[in-house]
Amino acid sequence: MKTSLKQLAALALAASFPILLHATTVTEYWPMHSGDIKYYTGTAGNAYTEFRSAGFSTYDMDLYVYDPDFGDYSRELSATVGYSGDRLALIEYGADAGPYSYDWSPAIHSLEETSLANSTSRTFDSVIEGSSFGSIPVTVTISVSAAGTVKVPAGTFNQCKNVSVKAKLQGGATVVSAQAWVLAPKVGQIKIAVINSSGSVVGWESLTDGTVGGISVKDLANQIPPTLTITSPTKGQRFSNSVATVTGTAKDNIRVTAVRYKLNEDPWKLAQTSNGWTNWSAEASLKVGSNYIAAYALDTMSNASPVMSVSFNYVLSAPLIVQTNGSGIVTPNYGGALLEIDKLYTLTAKPLPRNLFVGWSGSLTSTNSKLSFSMQSNLVLQANFVTNPFVALKGNFYGLFSETNEVRNPDHSGAFTLSLLEAGTYSGSFQLGAKKLGAKGAFNWLGQTVLSLKPSVTETVTVVLRLDVTNQTQWVEGTIGNALWSAPVAGYRAPVYPKGATSPLAGKYTLVLPGSDDAANQPGGDSYGTIAVSASGALKLAGKLADGTALSQGIPVSADGWWAWYSPLYSSKGSVYGWMHFTNRLDSNLEGKPSWIKPAVANAKYYPLGFTNAPDALGSAYISPTTNRVVALTNGVMAFLHGNLVQSITNNVLLSSNNAIVNLSSNKLSAKITLSTGLLAGSVTDTNTGKAIPFSGVLLQKMNAGYGYFLGTNQSGEVLITPSP
Numbered sequence: 001m002k003t004s005l006k007q008l009a010a011l012a013l014a015a016s017f018p019i020l021l022h023a024t025t026v027t028e029y030w031p032m033h034s035g036d037i038k039y040y041t042g043t044a045g046n047a048y049t050e051f052r053s054a055g056f057s058t059y060d061m062d063l064y065v066y067d068p069d070f071g072d073y074s075r076e077l078s079a080t081v082g083y084s085g086d087r088l089a090l091i092e093y094g095a096d097a098g099p100y101s102y103d104w105s106p107a108i109h110s111l112e113e114t115s116l117a118n119s120t121s122r123t124f125d126s127v128i129e130g131s132s133f134g135s136i137p138v139t140v141t142i143s144v145s146a147a148g149t150v151k152v153p154a155g156t157f158n159q160c161k162n163v164s165v166k167a168k169l170q171g172g173a174t175v176v177s178a179q180a181w182v183l184a185p186k187v188g189q190i191k192i193a194v195i196n197s198s199g200s201v202v203g204w205e206s207l208t209d210g211t212v213g214g215i216s217v218k219d220l221a222n223q224i225p226p227t228l229t230i231t232s233p234t235k236g237q238r239f240s241n242s243v244a245t246v247t248g249t250a251k252d253n254i255r256v257t258a259v260r261y262k263l264n265e266d267p268w269k270l271a272q273t274s275n276g277w278t279n280w281s282a283e284a285s286l287k288v289g290s291n292y293i294a295a296y297a298l299d300t301m302s303n304a305s306p307v308m309s310v311s312f313n314y315v316l317s318a319p320l321i322v323q324t325n326g327s328g329i330v331t332p333n334y335g336g337a338l339l340e341i342d343k344l345y346t347l348t349a350k351p352l353p354r355n356l357f358v359g360w361s362g363s364l365t366s367t368n369s370k371l372s373f374s375m376q377s378n379l380v381l382q383a384n385f386v387t388n389p390f391v392a393l394k395g396n397f398y399g400l401f402s403e404t405n406e407v408r409n410p411d412h413s414g415a416f417t418l419s420l421l422e423a424g425t426y427s428g429s430f431q432l433g434a435k436k437l438g439a440k441g442a443f444n445w446l447g448q449t450v451l452s453l454k455p456s457v458t459e460t461v462t463v464v465l466r467l468d469v470t471n472q473t474q475w476v477e478g479t480i481g482n483a484l485w486s487a488p489v490a491g492y493r494a495p496v497y498p499k500g501a502t503s504p505l506a507g508k509y510t511l512v513l514p515g516s517d518d519a520a521n522q523p524g525g526d527s528y529g530t531i532a533v534s535a536s537g538a539l540k541l542a543g544k545l546a547d548g549t550a551l552s553q554g555i556p557v558s559a560d561g562w563w564a565w566y567s568p569l570y571s572s573k574g575s576v577y578g579w580m581h582f583t584n585r586l587d588s589n590l591e592g593k594p595s596w597i598k599p600a601v602a603n604a605k606y607y608p609l610g611f612t613n614a615p616d617a618l619g620s621a622y623i624s625p626t627t628n629r630v631v632a633l634t635n636g637v638m639a640f641l642h643g644n645l646v647q648s649i650t651n652n653v654l655l656s657s658n659n660a661i662v663n664l665s666s667n668k669l670s671a672k673i674t675l676s677t678g679l680l681a682g683s684v685t686d687t688n689t690g691k692a693i694p695f696s697g698v699l700l701q702k703m704n705a706g707y708g709y710f711l712g713t714n715q716s717g718e719v720l721i722t723p724s725p
Contacts, residue, residue: 225303226252228259228295233312239286240317240338246271246282250297250305261295271295286314315340318377323362326385327352339375346372349383356388356424358445367444386445389469390424397428398555399491400564400579401480407612408595412485413577415566418465418476420493430480432461434572443467453480465489474559491564494556495537503537505557505582508622509590510678510698512707514615515546515642515718522611523547523716524642525709527596528698530677531619539563544696545576546709546716547598547606557582565594573599574610580617587702590619606714620702622678630659630673631704635724638669638684640695643710643717646688652724668692673699680706680721695719 230248233239248271250256256277260268263284271280277297284293294309322335328351339345349357349369360366362380364373371381397420402413411433418428418439425442432455441451447467452460465478474493481487497503509531516522529543529551536556543551553567561582568575578594585591593614600610624630633655640649652664653671661671661682671682678699683692697708697719706721 224253224299226250226256226297226299226305228297228305228308230293230295230308230310233293233310235310235312237312238340239312239314240340242286242314244284244286244291244312244314246284246293246295248280248295248308250277250280252297252299252303255300256297257300258298259295260298261293263293264291288314288316315343317341318375318379320345320375321380322347323380323382324349324385325361325382326358327355327387328357328383328385330381330383341375341377343375344372345375346370347381347383349385351385351388354388354391354422355385356390356445358384358386360384388422388424389445389447389467389472390420390422390443392472393467393469393474393493394420394422395496396420396494396556397476397491398494398564399476399489400566400577401430401487401489402577402595403485403487408577408597408614409485410573410575410597410599412481412487414575415564415577416489416491418491420467430463431566431568431572434568437461439463445469463489492558492560492562495559497536502535503533503557505533505537505561506535508532508624508677509619510622510700511541511543511590511617511619512698512700513546513594513596513617514707515709515716516613516615519642519715519717521607521609522613523607523709525711525716525718526697526707527551528696528708530622530679530698531590533557541565541567543698544709545569545596546718548711548716551576563592565592570599570601578614578617580619585702588619588700589621589702590617592617606711606716618700618703618707620700622699622701624676625659629655629657630675630678631655631699631701631706633704633721633723635664637720637722637724638671639718639720639722640684640693640710641718641720642712642715643693644712644715645686645717649684649687651684653721680708680719684710693717697721 228248228250230246232247233244246261248259250259259271259273259277259280261271261282262268264287269282271282273280280295284291290311290313292309292311294307296307297305317338317340319336320334320339322330322333324330328349331348331350334345334347347370349360349371351357357369358367360368360371360381361384362382363376363378364371364381373379373381397418398415400413400415402408414431414433416428416430416439418426420426420443423442424444425440426449427438427440430437430439430453432453435455437453437455439451439453441449443449443465447469449465451463451465453463454460459482461480461482463478463480465476467476468474474495476489476491476493478489479486480489495503511529511531513527515524515526517524519525523546525546527543527545529541532540534540537559539553539555539557541551541553545551549569551567551569553565555564557563563580563582565580566575566577574597576594576596578592580590580592580594583589583591593616595612595614597612598607598610601608636653636655638651638653638661649667650665651667651669653669654662654664656662659673659675661673663669663671667687668685669682670684671680673680678701680697680699681695683694685691686693693710693712695708695710697706699706699721704723706719708719710717710719
C-alpha cells in the first residue's frame with residue numbers, strides 16, 4: 001500500500017519516528033534561497049510530464065518509512081525527485097489524491113555545530129522546519145573542496161577563497177546545504193569557515209598541513225598568480241599563411257594548470273602543452289588584415305595571470321617569378337617566393353664580369369638595375385644582360401667640336417676628353433670657349449649617353465654622344481649645343497699598344513702654318529712648331545705663332561693617325577683648333593687646316609683688333625742628320641718679307657757639309673740650325689735701317705726648305721730658306 005506525502009507527514013507528527021531519505025541517483029547543488037513550502041497539484045497521469053514542462057529535471061527514487069511496529073524501513077513509497085534552480089521537489093504517484101509536490105528550499109534549514117570530527121569535514125544537525133512537518137532531525141556531513149574566488153561580505157575576511165560544500169544526508173543523498181569560506185592570511189595556512197543561511201559564521205578552524213577536498217593546503221593558500229609570455233607571433237609580425245602557430249611560456253610558484261587563449265573576438269579556448277604548460281601552443285586561423293592573440297594562465301587555486309596580447313597581420317601573398325636572360329644574377333633571390341600583395345619590394349640586377357645589365361622586361365620595364373615594385377599576382381620579371389662592349393673600348397678619348405660655319409665661333413667650339421671605364425661610366429671635361437666644364441655620366445649598352453653642361457647660370461648645353469659598340473671603331477661621335485646653336489662632336493680613343501710594340505707614328509716632326517699676304521691685318525710670318533711622338537703614341541707640340549705667342553699641346557695620336565689639335569691662347573679667349581692627320585706623302589707627313597683665332601686685345605702691340613685665319617698646315621718628319629746635310633740644299637736663298645720692311649731682304653747662303661749656314665751676301669746675316677729638332681734661329685740686318693732683326697723657324701726636310709717669322713714694328717714678317725734657282 002502506498003502512502004501519500006500528507007500521510008507521511010501525519011505519521012511523523014503522531015509517532016515522532018525518524019524518516020530516512022535514501023537517494024541512489026541524486027547529487028545536486030543550488031544556492032541559498034529564501035522561500036516557503038509549496039504544494040504542486042495536477043493530474044495524476046501527467047505529473048511527470050508537467051514537471052518537465054515546468055523546467056524540472058527528474059530522477060526516480062525510493063522513499064522508505066521507518067515503522068516502529070516492524071522495527072525496520074518496511075514502508076516503501078514510489079516517488080520522483082525533481083529539481084530546478086533552487087527548488088527540490090518530491091513527487092508521489094498516488095491513486096487517491098496525488099500527485100503532490102513538496103517544494104523544498106534550503107532557506108528553511110538551520111545548521112548548528114555539534115562536533116568537529118576532523119580538518120576536512122564537519123557534522124551538523126539539520127532540522128527541517130515546516131508547519132506541516134514539524135521537526136525531523138537529519139544528520140549532515142560537510143565536505144570541503146576547492147572552487148573559484150568570490151567576494152566575502154564586508155567586514156568578514158580578507159584574501160578568502162570560496163569552496164563548495166557538500167551536504168550528505170544520512171541515507172546517502174547529497175545536496176548543498178551550506179557555504180564555506182577558506183581564509184588564507186599567508187601561504188601554507190588555511191582557515192575554513194562554515195556560514196549558515198543568514199550569512200553568519202558558525203565555525204572555522206586553521207589548517208597548516210594535509211589536504212582539503214583533495215587539494216593540498218599549500219595549494220589552497222597560494223595567492224601568487226602565474227606569469228605568461230607570448231613568444232610568437234611578435235608585435236607587428238606579418239604572416240603570409242592563413243594559419244599561424246601561436247607559442248608561449250607559462251610558469252607559477254606551484255603549478256600552472258591551464259593556458260587559455262583567444263583570437264580576435266573568438267571565445268576563449270584551451271591551449272596545448274606537452275610539458276605541463278612550461279611551453280604552450282595553439283593553432284590560429286587568421287583573418288586578412290590585423291589580428292590579435294590574447295592569453296592567460298591559471299594555477300591550482302585558479303589564480304589568473306595578467307592577460308597578455310599581441311597584434312600582428314595576415315597578408316595575402318603570391319609567388320614572384322624572376323628570370324634572367326644573359327649572364328647575370330638578381331638579388332635578393334625572390335624567385336618562386338611568396339611575397340606580400342601590395343607590399344613594396346626592390347630587386348637589383350647584377351651582371352657577371354664583362355657583362356652589362358641592359359634592362360628589365362616582363363610585367364614591368366626599366367633600365368635601372370635597381371627595380372622597386374609593388375607586389376601583385378602573376379608578376380613576372382626578367383633581368384636582361386649582354387656581353388660588355390666597353391671592355392674593348394675602355395680608355396681615354398680626345399676630340400673636337402665646332403659649328404660648321406665657314407668662320408669658327410670660339411664660344412661654340414672647343415675640345416673634350418673622356419675617360420671611359422669598363423662599366424660604361426666616364427668622366428672628363430669639355431673646353432667650351434674660355435670655360436672648362438666637367439663631364440660625368442654613363443653610356444648605355446647601346447653606346448649612347450646624354451649629359452648637360454652649364455656654361456653659365458642662364459645657359460644649358462646638351463651633349464649627345466654615341467660609341468660604335470657594334471663595330472668598335474674606337475671613335476665617339478655626337479652633337480653639342482642648345483636651341484641657339486649646334487655643333488658636331490667627334491673624338492678618338494687613344495691607342496694602347498701591346499708590350500714591346502710602338503706607335504707607327506713614333507718620331508720627330510716639324511710643322512709650319514703659312515702666314516698671310518695681308519700682313520697689315522694678319523700675321524705675314526710663318527708660325528712653326530716641333531713635334532715629338534713617343535713610342536706609346538703621345539704627341540708633344542712646342543713652337544711659336546707668328547705674332548710671337550708661344551704654342552704647345554700634349555695629346556695622344558689616334559691609331560689611324562689623327563690628332564685633335566686644340567691650343568687655347570690669349571687667356572683661353574683665342575685658340576688654334578683643327579684636325580691634323582699624319583700621312584706619308586712625298587712632300588709631307590702631316591696635313592690639316594687649323595683655325596687660328598685671336599680676339600681683339602686693347603693695347604696689344606701686334607694685331608690688337610684680332611683676326612681669324614685658317615691656313616693649310618705643312619708638316620714633315622724630321623730625322624737628325626749624322627754625316628749628311630739636314631736638308632738637300634747646298635746653295636740657297638734666305639728671304640725676309642713683310643713685317644714693316646720698306647723693302648724685302650734677300651741673302652745668298654751656303655749650307656756646309658757640317659750643316660752650318662754661311663752668309664754669301666754683304667748684308668749681315670747669322671743663322672744656326674738645331675740639328676736635334678730642326679729649329680732655325682738667327683738675325684739679319686735691315687738694309688734700310690741698319691738694325692738687326694731676330695728671326696726663328698724650322699726646316700721641313702721633305703720640302704728641302706725652311707720657314708719662320710720675324711716681328712717688325714707692329715706686323716709679322718716671313719722668313720724663307722729655299723734652294724737657289
